[in-house]
Amino acid sequence: MIPFRKNLIDGEWVGDAGSRNINPSNLDDVVGEYASGRAEQARQAIAAAKAAFPAWSRSGLLARHAVLRKASDEITARKDEIGRALAREEGKTLVEGIGETVRAAQIFDFFAGETLRLSGELVPSVRPGVGVEITREAVGVVGIITPWNFPIAIPAWKIAPALAYGNTIVFKPAELVPESAWTIVDILHRAGLPKGVLNLVMGKGSVVGQAMLDSPDLNAITFTGSVGTGKRVAAASVEHMRKFQLEMGGKNPLVVLDDADLGVAVDCAINGAYFSTGQRCTASSRLVVTDGIHDRFVDAMKDRLGKLVVGDALDAKTQIGPVVDQSQLKQDEDYIAIGRQEGADLAFGGERLDRDTRGFYLQPALFTQATNAMRISREEIFGPVANVIRVKDYDEALAVANDTPFGLTSGICTASLKHATHFKRNSEAGMVMVNLPTAGVDFHVPFGGRKGSSYGPREQGRYAAEFYTTVKTAYTFAG
Numbered sequence: 001m002i003p004f005r006k007n008l009i010d011g012e013w014v015g016d017a018g019s020r021n022i023n024p025s026n027l028d029d030v031v032g033e034y035a036s037g038r039a040e041q042a043r044q045a046i047a048a049a050k051a052a053f054p055a056w057s058r059s060g061l062l063a064r065h066a067v068l069r070k071a072s073d074e075i076t077a078r079k080d081e082i083g084r085a086l087a088r089e090e091g092k093t094l095v096e097g098i099g100e101t102v103r104a105a106q107i108f109d110f111f112a113g114e115t116l117r118l119s120g121e122l123v124p125s126v127r128p129g130v131g132v133e134i135t136r137e138a139v140g141v142v143g144i145i146t147p148w149n150f151p152i153a154i155p156a157w158k159i160a161p162a163l164a165y166g167n168t169i170v171f172k173p174a175e176l177v178p179e180s181a182w183t184i185v186d187i188l189h190r191a192g193l194p195k196g197v198l199n200l201v202m203g204k205g206s207v208v209g210q211a212m213l214d215s216p217d218l219n220a221i222t223f224t225g226s227v228g229t230g231k232r233v234a235a236a237s238v239e240h241m242r243k244f245q246l247e248m249g250g251k252n253p254l255v256v257l258d259d260a261d262l263g264v265a266v267d268c269a270i271n272g273a274y275f276s277t278g279q280r281c282t283a284s285s286r287l288v289v290t291d292g293i294h295d296r297f298v299d300a301m302k303d304r305l306g307k308l309v310v311g312d313a314l315d316a317k318t319q320i321g322p323v324v325d326q327s328q329l330k331q332d333e334d335y336i337a338i339g340r341q342e343g344a345d346l347a348f349g350g351e352r353l354d355r356d357t358r359g360f361y362l363q364p365a366l367f368t369q370a371t372n373a374m375r376i377s378r379e380e381i382f383g384p385v386a387n388v389i390r391v392k393d394y395d396e397a398l399a400v401a402n403d404t405p406f407g408l409t410s411g412i413c414t415a416s417l418k419h420a421t422h423f424k425r426n427s428e429a430g431m432v433m434v435n436l437p438t439a440g441v442d443f444h445v446p447f448g449g450r451k452g453s454s455y456g457p458r459e460q461g462r463y464a465a466e467f468y469t470t471v472k473t474a475y476t477f478a479g
């Protein structure tokens with residue numbers, strides 16, 4: 001039987017009409033049916049969150065700690081089942097789906113601890129007899145808008161700190177991955193959140209998301225998604241003078257120098273460019289390779305690509321799952337055609353694959369002889385497509401790596417301490433990796449980028465407090 005999942009507004013599950021969620025590995029498999037929220041429901045959810053805020057923001061720390069710990073424990077206990085559902089609805093492999101679920105549990109655990117660690121400062125005033133306290137308070141009602149590519153980890157890294165620091169929430173997940181979103185909200189609701197503290201409004205971005213942007217009662221919006229939608233979030237937030245935070249696209253470079261360990265470099269490139277079907281904002285989509293290792297690197301990449309198993313996400317043997325949906329597949333194929341027209345050489349893959357079930361299967365693609373000026377090197381494709389850009393030396397590699405409108409992650413494969421150190425200092429990215437893939441980060445340290453990739457304070461780790469709290473400076477004259 002196909003489950004029908006409703007929205008959670010003011011502690012009640014509501015919704016009548018819904019839309020179907022299809023498994024991208026098997027288009028005949030319906031994952032579930034999900035309530036499609038209306039603008040009016042978004043407004044009701046915001047009103048409920050506003051009403052719940054005073055009590056929740058003053059609730060005992062242990063109440064928040066307990067909810068977050070319980071959520072972490074339940075997600076951990078159900079990791080295989082939740083990870084499988086995630087892989088079924090989004091198309092990443094079982095290993096990746098379970099790994100992402102474990103990560104969500106770790107994030108809730110981390111922020112359970114953070115509820116007890118929020119501190120302030122007590123400083124002397126320049127005026128004798130006056131004391132100054134600097135404290136952090138919850139921001140208010142936080143709107144959370146998330147993309148489809150990390151269906152449980154991204155909601156977790158926004159919901160957990162929002163709750164930990166005493167905010168209330170209206171959460172609007174991406175249309176393609178409602179099951180993961182519903183599951184996390186169901187777990188938190190049953191963990192004992194008071195009504196109105198966490199509201200879920202599934203539905204269209206243009207309807208539910210837009211109603212959130214238009215509301216004067218959201219005090220902050222945290223958004224992860226495309227640059228185009230991010231700009232709308234920014235413009236609407238400025239209009240309402242609200243706090244906002246954006247995590248958007250990437251065109252992340254992985255530099256491979258002559259002195260790199262070839263095996264390490266190929267592992268980093270295969271993982272970074274193609275795992276999760278290349279659908280990661282941190283994907284290594286530009287492989288910037290110096291002359292001396294270029295040909296060996298390309299040959300080794302083609303060899304490894306030929307051995308990758310592309311198939312049904314739920315099959316344990318699969319290493320690369322399907323593309324998430326028809327429109328993303330079209331975008332990938334369009335860019336592959338653009339790359340060929342631009343004069344890059346399609347050295348491997350790029351064609352549709354048939355499997356036992358109807359699904360969006362694409363052979364991972366590698367372009368060589370790409371330049372950094374080509375559209376395939378400048379625009380985010382968001383699929384299993386990477387370009388090798390040949391450069392003469394480290395200096396040119398660094399210049400090419402930084403020549404991009406984005407700045408989320410970057411990486412370098414080298415045995416040279418000098419070049420690694422210089423790259424860490426001079427790469428214009430928010431996260432820099434040495435002899436590691438550009439994708440794959442820890443859950444307890446800051447996450448975010450520069451330039452067109454990000455706006456506002458970093459997410460995750462203790463730095464999350466910058467966004468989810470606001471600073472108050474209080475002066476006391478004791479007489």
Ligand code: NAD
Nearest residue numbers: 146147148173174205206209210225226229247248249281
């Ligand atoms: P998207 O911008 O299409 O959608 C993101 C969210 O915004 C969805 O929930 C969508 O419904 C909502 N939305 C759409 N129109 C809206 C509107 N008018 N008002 C309010 N909300 C609206 O992005 P996507 O296709 O879901 O995700 C892919 C993008 O996300 C890629 O560009 C990727 O790089 C980016 N991403 C970035 C990070 C990061 O941390 N930097 C992480 C993951 C994904």
